[in-house]
Amino acid sequence: MPKACGVTRQRLAILHVLRSAADHPRAEDILARAKVQDPSVSQATVYRTLAMLERAGTVLKNEFDGAGARYELAGGAHHDHLIDLDTGEVIEFHSQKIERLQAEIAAELGYDIEWHRLELYGRRPKAG
Amino acid sequence: MPKACGVTRQRLAILHVLRSAADHPRAEDILARAKVQDPSVSQATVYRTLAMLERAGTVLKNEFDGAGARYELAGGAHHDHLIDLDTGEVIEFHSQKIERLQAEIAAELGYDIEWHRLELYGRRPKAG
DNA sequence: ATGTTAATGAGAACGATTTGCGAAAAGTCA
DNA sequence: TGACTTTTCGCAAATCGTTCTCATTAACAT
Numbered sequence: 001m002p003k004a005c006g007v008t009r010q011r012l013a014i015l016h017v018l019r020s021a022a023d024h025p026r027a028e029d030i031l032a033r034a035k036v037q038d039p040s041v042s043q044a045t046v047y048r049t050l051a052m053l054e055r056a057g058t059v060l061k062n063e064f065d066g067a068g069a070r071y072e073l074a075g076g077a078h079h080d081h082l083i084d085l086d087t088g089e090v091i092e093f094h095s096q097k098i099e100r101l102q103a104e105i106a107a108e109l110g111y112d113i114e115w116h117r118l119e120l121y122g123r124r125p126k127a128g
Numbered sequence: 129m130p131k132a133c134g135v136t137r138q139r140l141a142i143l144h145v146l147r148s149a150a151d152h153p154r155a156e157d158i159l160a161r162a163k164v165q166d167p168s169v170s171q172a173t174v175y176r177t178l179a180m181l182e183r184a185g186t187v188l189k190n191e192f193d194g195a196g197a198r199y200e201l202a203g204g205a206h207h208d209h210l211i212d213l214d215t216g217e218v219i220e221f222h223s224q225k226i227e228r229l230q231a232e233i234a235a236e237l238g239y240d241i242e243w244h245r246l247e248l249y250g251r252r253p254k255a256g
Numbered sequence: 257a258t259g260t261t262a263a264t265g266a267g268a269a270c271g272a273t274t275t276g277c278g279a280a281a282a283g284t285c286a
Numbered sequence: 287t288g289a290c291t292t293t294t295c296g297c298a299a300a301t302c303g304t305t306c307t308c309a310t311t312a313a314c315a316t
Contacts, residue, residue, distance in 0.1 A: 042296045098229050111250035118246050122239035170265045
């Protein structure tokens, strides 16, 4: 008997929101969007479900600027983030070179990296 | 007449704590240590002073793993952090190569980096 | 010393998140 | 299907780090 891991309407609604999100929504946004599909979804369930999915490795939790975490579906390739300081837009990027350098540095200090966080905060140079 | 910017006992105590800190203390730690020198220091003053010093560029606020910010005196060279997942110890490091790559990546995406955050979370491989 | 202004302590307020709990829904097995 | 067990739910209250309010106090120029 495999553990059921109840597939409830609420969880489906939340997953649907994550699957169709083109951005990196906050818990608040996820709640609002999930309510469209199923108005009975509550804040607590959003947090509980996100925590569960994070534990399961299905979603990634990003604590950017210190104003509410932002979530995204895992499953794609690993990437880091560049945050537009003017718009809040989040751009994903990846650099194998940087990853390698990080591992080298950690090794020199006697560490194995478990995970890391690299965020660039910048602006488009104003044309003028 | 330069702006006064009151040099109070409390502020001196907090600055003293930061100057003599070998680690990256949390607000809570700073309060406890400051109270040794001046028991009248309050939580509110610690936060207010830290915010002020941060604005002044005197201290750096690090929001690591989401359990209270950790502070350090600015003034040294720029560096990033490696956090020991077992002990919470914070090790500083710097890589000119990584910095350069970051700038390159941002430039390719059409951005100028204002600041960045690079944190490595790892463990010493257990000898055995 | 005195008045003006900035800084303080105590505690209430805050925002994001988590939790306790009884009710409701899902899953299980005849 | 119905009876029973387990999971999940919504709500509201609780947490946690941090910030704010406000009456009081301490700095510092006069």
